[in-house]
Amino acid sequence: xxxxxxxxxxxxxxxxxxxxxxxxxxxxxxxxxxxxxxxxxxxxxxxxxxxxxxxxxxxxxxxxxxxxxxxxxxxxxxxxxxxxxxxxxxxxxxxxxxxxxxxxxxxxxxxxxxxxxxxxxxxxxxxxxxxxxxxxxxxxxxxxxxxxxxxxxxxxxxxxxxxxxxxxxxxxxxxxxxxxxxxxxxxxxxxxxxxxxxxxxxxxxxxxxxxxxxxxxxxxxxxxxxxxxxxxxxxxxxxxxxxxxxxxxxxxxxxxxxxxxxxxxxxxxxxxxxxxxxxxxxxxxxxxxxxxxxxxxxxxxxxxxxxxxxxxxxxxxxxxxxxxxxxxxxxxxxxxxxxxxxxxxxxxxxxxxxxxxxxxxxxxxxxxxxxxxxxxxxxxxxxxxxxxxxxxxxxxxxxxxxxxxxxxxxxxxxxxxxxxxxxxxxxxxxxxx
Numbered sequence: 001x002x003x004x005x006x007x008x009x010x011x012x013x014x015x016x017x018x019x020x021x022x023x024x025x026x027x028x029x030x031x032x033x034x035x036x037x038x039x040x041x042x043x044x045x046x047x048x049x050x051x052x053x054x055x056x057x058x059x060x061x062x063x064x065x066x067x068x069x070x071x072x073x074x075x076x077x078x079x080x081x082x083x084x085x086x087x088x089x090x091x092x093x094x095x096x097x098x099x100x101x102x103x104x105x106x107x108x109x110x111x112x113x114x115x116x117x118x119x120x121x122x123x124x125x126x127x128x129x130x131x132x133x134x135x136x137x138x139x140x141x142x143x144x145x146x147x148x149x150x151x152x153x154x155x156x157x158x159x160x161x162x163x164x165x166x167x168x169x170x171x172x173x174x175x176x177x178x179x180x181x182x183x184x185x186x187x188x189x190x191x192x193x194x195x196x197x198x199x200x201x202x203x204x205x206x207x208x209x210x211x212x213x214x215x216x217x218x219x220x221x222x223x224x225x226x227x228x229x230x231x232x233x234x235x236x237x238x239x240x241x242x243x244x245x246x247x248x249x250x251x252x253x254x255x256x257x258x259x260x261x262x263x264x265x266x267x268x269x270x271x272x273x274x275x276x277x278x279x280x281x282x283x284x285x286x287x288x289x290x291x292x293x294x295x296x297x298x299x300x301x302x303x304x305x306x307x308x309x310x311x312x313x314x315x316x317x318x319x320x321x322x323x324x325x326x327x328x329x330x331x332x333x334x335x336x337x338x339x340x341x342x343x344x345x346x347x348x349x350x351x352x353x354x355x356x357x358x359x360x361x362x363x364x365x366x367x368x369x370x371x372x373x374x375x376x377x378x379x380x381x382x383x384x385x386x387x388x389x390x391x392x393x394x395x396x397x398x399x400x401x402x403x404x405x406x407x408x409x410x411x412x413x414x415x416x417x418x419x420x421x422x423x424x425x426x427x428x429x430x431x432x433x
Contacts, residue, residue, distance in 0.1 A: 004182050005190045007170055008259075008295050012193075012266070013140075014200060015084040015258040017251050018356035020054035020308075022084040023139040024067060025074030027122040029086055032075050034131035034147035039075045039124040042101075045112040047119040048414050049308025055421050057356035058251025061090045064099075065251070065357075068107040072098035075124065083140050085255060111422075114415050116306025116407045118261075138307070139261045169303040171296065176324075176341070176395040177334045179300070183293035188285055191292050197257035197270050198287075205240045205271070207254040208247030216361050217243035229278045234372045237275035241267055242364040245314075249360050259295050260302040260313070264360055268318035269294045272368050273325050282329055294318075294325035297341075297399070304403020310410035310417060312351040312363050316402060319367030320344040326375035338395040339383035343374035345391055345402050346384040352410075354417050 001009075015022055024044065032039050044067060046054075054067045062069065070087075077094035078086040101107060112119060120135040134144040134156070145153040174182075208217045209228075220239040224230045228239065244267045248256050256263030257270070270291055277287040298321035302313055323344050324337040332340075347370050351363060377383060384391060390405065392398035 014255040015263045016255045017060040018057040021070035024070040025078040026086050027120045027133045027135050028071050028074030029078035029080040031122045031124045031131045031133040035126045037126045039126050041125045042071050043108045043123040045110050045121040048114045051111040052355045055355045060087050060251045061253050062095045067109045068102050071107050072101040116309040171300050179296045180334050183289045200257045204254040205244040207252050208243045216246045233279040237272040238368045241271040242361045245364045246361045264314040265318040269298050269321050272322045290325040290328045294321035297321035301399045305406035309406035310414035311406040312353045315363045315367035319371045323371040323374040336378050339378035340374045342384045342391050
């Protein structure tokens with residue numbers, strides 16, 4: 001199996017709801033597994049990205065949002081063996097118990113630091129017993145577990161060593177030309193597993209279309225002539241992509257197929273291509289190969305920006321992956337993909353991320369429109385020249401520059417966004433409302 005195939009296979013995972021509440025619930029439920037009874041108290045320490053992304057994010061199977069409810073449901077009802085699907089199957093009784101726990105003040109949520117490195121520490125207590133779980137760098141990467149003061153698992157030393165060595169990520173050992181060549185030549189059976197992403201993400205879209213809780217999906221359907229798949233590929237892509245994103249952020253009970261730890265990244269990296277496949281009648285093989293490329297370009301940018309940051313990686317990283325993949329589907333070469341990359345870098349790179357919420361739908365609409373526009377312009381040799389703005393002299397440098405805008409570039413922006421969210425709490429608009 002090719003190293004890039006393995007990279008995609010390891011990164012592509014189902015996630016129920018926005019990934020951050022799932023990761024919080026996973027940390028809490030893992031810690032609670034080491035208590036002899038239900039917890040009486042939960043204390044969370046979250047880095048700014050996790051804190052922000054889950055702040056007003058819908059919790060699957062409930063009408064609630066936010067860090068505190070994710071923690072309460074993690075403590076009372078989550079199954080840590082299910083990973084990011086740990087909140088699957090919660091009941092109305094579970095929700096009522098979580099409501100009581102939050103209202104009783106048994107959940108404390110703290111932001112530990114401003115950083116794009118994922119960090120979730122859950123400390124739980126019941127009577128004289130206590131336990132903790134620490135997740136670092138990836139949403140399911142449990143690195144430390146304690147029980148009544150005894151360390152049961154500790155991989156934190158390895159994390160510190162890796163930080164000091166500044167190891168080059170696998171994806172950064174490739175050029176855009178090599179990624180495109182892989183997409184063209186990898187044996188089809190190696191990437192056949194990508195089909196599952198379309199099945200899962202379209203089921204999520206349909207859940208949103210059928211739900212009375214969604215707002216945008218039915219309007220986007222009407223804008224597309226009342227059809228899911230019309231002759232307008234951009235409107236079709238906007239509908240299915242952002243209908244799925246809306247379903248995800250309000251907490252409907254269907255998973256998305258995530259990439260780089262994010263369901264919205266996975267949706268934007270795939271569903272615009274699926275719209276092209278259905279409307280323009282390309283082959284399934286072309287679709288799968290283009291999606292592999294879309295994933296890899298998204299991953300390339302995210303390794304520079306960090307998993308969580310102050311810019312909207314869903315639109316910027318996944319949207320750029322989709323733009324280059326659309327060029328691929330149109331028969332464009334690496335030079336055309338480079339032109340599309342320049343167009344994306346020069347348009348939406350500064351878009352902020354203020355958490356997983358309804359705003360993701362509007363950001364997704366912008367990403368879809370710009371991906372199609374950037375690809376179409378690139379195919380006609382219209383693009384922003386390398387000398388302008390943050391564009392690099394090579395596509396690899398360009399993707400690095402896009403990531404640098406987020407990290408370290410937008411660290412101050414991240415703090416401002418969190419300050420605004422916390423000010424909303426102080427004014428009475430609490431995250432758990």
